[in-house]
Amino acid sequence: MHLENLSILNYKNIEQADLEFCSRLNCFFGDNGAGKTNMLDAIYYLSFCKSFFNAIDSLNIRHDTDYFMLKGQYTRKKEKELVSCGYKAGSKKQVKRNRKLYKRLSDHIGLFPLVMISPSDASLILGGSDERRKFIDGVISQFDHRYLESLIRYNRALLQRNNLLKKFAENRTFDHEILSIYDEQLIEHGEKIHKKRQDFLSGIIPVFQHFYAFISGGKENVVLEYNSSLNNTPLREQLAGEVEKDRATQYTNAGIHKDDLTLLLGEYPIKKTGSQGQNKTYLTALKFAQFEYLKNAAGLKPILLLDDIFDKLDSKRVEKIIELVSQDQFGQIFITDTNREHLENIVGRIPTEHKIFRIVDGKLNN
Amino acid sequence: MQNEHFPSKLLENAVDEFARLPGIGRKTALRMVLHLLRCELSEVEEFGQAIIQLRKEVKHCNVCHNISDTETCSICSNPARDRSVICVVENIRDVMAIENTRQYNGTYHVLGGIISPMDGIGPNNLEIESLIERVKTGEVIEVILALSTTMEGDTTNFYIYKKLKNTDVNLTTIARGVSVGGELEYTDEITLGRSIMNRLNYFDTIK
Numbered sequence: 001m002h003l004e005n006l007s008i009l010n011y012k013n014i015e016q017a018d019l020e021f022c023s024r025l026n027c028f029f030g031d032n033g034a035g036k037t038n039m040l041d042a043i044y045y046l047s048f049c050k051s052f053f054n055a056i057d058s059l060n061i062r063h064d065t066d067y068f069m070l071k072g073q074y075t076r077k078k079e080k081e082l083v084s085c086g087y088k089a090g091s092k093k094q095v096k097r098n099r100k101l102y103k104r105l106s107d108h109i110g111l112f113p114l115v116m117i118s119p120s121d122a123s124l125i126l127g128g129s130d131e132r133r134k135f136i137d138g139v140i141s142q143f144d145h146r147y148l149e150s151l152i153r154y155n156r157a158l159l160q161r162n163n164l165l166k167k168f169a170e171n172r173t174f175d176h177e178i179l180s181i182y183d184e185q186l187i188e189h190g191e192k193i194h195k196k197r198q199d200f201l202s203g204i205i206p207v208f209q210h211f212y213a214f215i216s217g218g219k220e221n222v223v224l225e226y227n228s229s230l231n232n233t234p235l236r237e238q239l240a241g242e243v244e245k246d247r248a249t250q251y252t253n254a255g256i257h258k259d260d261l262t263l264l265l266g267e268y269p270i271k272k273t274g275s276q277g278q279n280k281t282y283l284t285a286l287k288f289a290q291f292e293y294l295k296n297a298a299g300l301k302p303i304l305l306l307d308d309i310f311d312k313l314d315s316k317r318v319e320k321i322i323e324l325v326s327q328d329q330f331g332q333i334f335i336t337d338t339n340r341e342h343l344e345n346i347v348g349r350i351p352t353e354h355k356i357f358r359i360v361d362g363k364l365n366n
Numbered sequence: 367m368q369n370e371h372f373p374s375k376l377l378e379n380a381v382d383e384f385a386r387l388p389g390i391g392r393k394t395a396l397r398m399v400l401h402l403l404r405c406e407l408s409e410v411e412e413f414g415q416a417i418i419q420l421r422k423e424v425k426h427c428n429v430c431h432n433i434s435d436t437e438t439c440s441i442c443s444n445p446a447r448d449r450s451v452i453c454v455v456e457n458i459r460d461v462m463a464i465e466n467t468r469q470y471n472g473t474y475h476v477l478g479g480i481i482s483p484m485d486g487i488g489p490n491n492l493e494i495e496s497l498i499e500r501v502k503t504g505e506v507i508e509v510i511l512a513l514s515t516t517m518e519g520d521t522t523n524f525y526i527y528k529k530l531k532n533t534d535v536n537l538t539t540i541a542r543g544v545s546v547g548g549e550l551e552y553t554d555e556i557t558l559g560r561s562i563m564n565r566l567n568y569f570d571t572i573k
Contacts, residue, residue, distance in 0.1 A: 145554075145555050145556065146555070146556065146559070149556050153517050156516075156517040156518075157517055157521075159484065160482060160483050160484055160517070160518070160521070161483075163483035163484045164483035166483075167483050167486070167488070175488075177525075177528060178481070178488065178489060178525065181521050181524045181525055181528070182521065184524065185517065185520065185521065185524075
């Protein structure tokens with residue numbers, strides 16, 4: 001699958017732009033604040049019906065205007081597809097596929113799969129465990145609506161159960177019967193979610209390790225593990241064992257809402273020992289593994305957006321990444337960088353088809 | 367509109383009261399109040415009287431706890447209704463919805479809400495104990511659970527199930543599935559999946 005052309009109107013700092021892309025490597029270069037990342041974000045928007053950076057659409061409209069419009073022409077499974085997103089301040093956003101308006105945006109998400117690698121991914125390593133759960137949930141639920149439904153129900157039951165525990169403490173009462181109803185719902189959905197997270201991770205971990213070894217030149221040993229209390233003990237048993245603790249803390253102590261990923265570099269947590277370049281390599285390998293997963297789930301090659309990918313990486317690793325993405329397992333790729341020579345230097349050495357765009361003040365300047 | 371200035375304190379009071387109603391903002395409240403000002407005094411008196419009378423005289427049926435004018439509501443006191451079947455619903459709006467189908471000839475039991483600790487509603491705030499009492503009289507053969515399909519609805523269903531599982535009443539729940547006249551392609555996959563799981567014998571559907 002690839003994006004053939006994109007037209008942008010009043011999106012962020014881009015007043016108007018019409019771009020024709022090639023089916024492989026497309027590079028944007030320009031100074032800080034020129035609008036390179038906004039170009040990527042417009043492409044992201046067409047796949048996810050929202051901005052990667054800001055979910056509030058009114059803030060994505062160019063200053064002093066009151067609407068934005070994005071239009072992309074794709075070739076998907078040999079068919080031409082036109083996707084357009086429009087938003088006018090104060091009204092509902094409209095997303096159309098082949099001129100037909102979607103009633104539910106969730107019907108669109110997943111049809112034009114895309115992976116974005118951005119400097120803000122660092123929060124996956126540096127942030128709390130919720131960031132890592134959000135990453136897992138986001139990837140799985142794109143193709144599995146039942147997973148999402150389970151997750152929503154689980155979170156709702158958890159919220160009610162925690163409220164119930166607070167009420168018990170406030171009123172100095174306890175009712176095992178009603179608490180156990182919430183336990184049943186947590187168990188039903190929690191076990192399903194755990195199983196799907198486990199399947200997902202056991203699928204991507206070897207792929208991740210392969211990519212990390214490739215990019216780093218096999219110098220470092222990395223570990224990625226699914227860390228869940230449900231790995232060893234059924235949730236039913238855990239909830240039963242934690243009742244007293246739950247009553248004391250007024251909070252549910254066991255469940256998939258405590259899941260995390262263990263990220264190791266060598267034998268130590270990467271959060272504590274990883275350099276910025278190692279972190280970036282780790283995240284890139286993880287996102288490439290996500291790419292492979294999406295490719296299998298969707299049955300087509302997702303679009304890959306690499307925002308400022310070369311920052312913080314040494315030249316060997318940059319070369320390895322470019323070597324990797326120019327292989328046939330990857331499809332259309334969009335890259336941003338601040339320096340033209342740097343870009344040309346890198347992509348010039350590979351035979352893959354490529355196109356370079358210069359962005360100045362939110363405009364295409366070739 | 368928050369800091370609007372009303373030339374009349376009386377007007378402001380009335381707007382404040384209307385704005386307390388669900389779904390009514392201050393703009394709409396002002397429109398309603400100005401409308402009442404243009405009405406005949408007798409009309410406005412009837413309007414006020416109806417509300418006061420409603421609040422003072424409304425009763426809850428002593429059998430099903432639905433809103434009623436009499437001690438026992440018109441459905442529960444109707445000899446033509448089948449008293450051996452009870453349909454459990456959240457509130458009067460659900461009773462009205464089911465009555466409009468004209469497909470149901472049993473009685474109801476109005477819980478007055480569903481279990482939600484977040485909103486401070488526990489089983490003791492609902493008419494669950496009275497439902498169990500009704501079932502224990504032995505007159506009831508079937509209890510139909512007709513609560514919303516939210517997590518809170520499921521919780522309440524499950525709670526009632528636990529309370530009734532030692533009785534020999536037949537506990538059923540309303541079917542969930544594809545809407546009539548709906549196209550499969552546009553049915554969400556959760557609903558459709560459930561419809562496939564709980565499929566029906568075709569012969570039963572054409573009877």
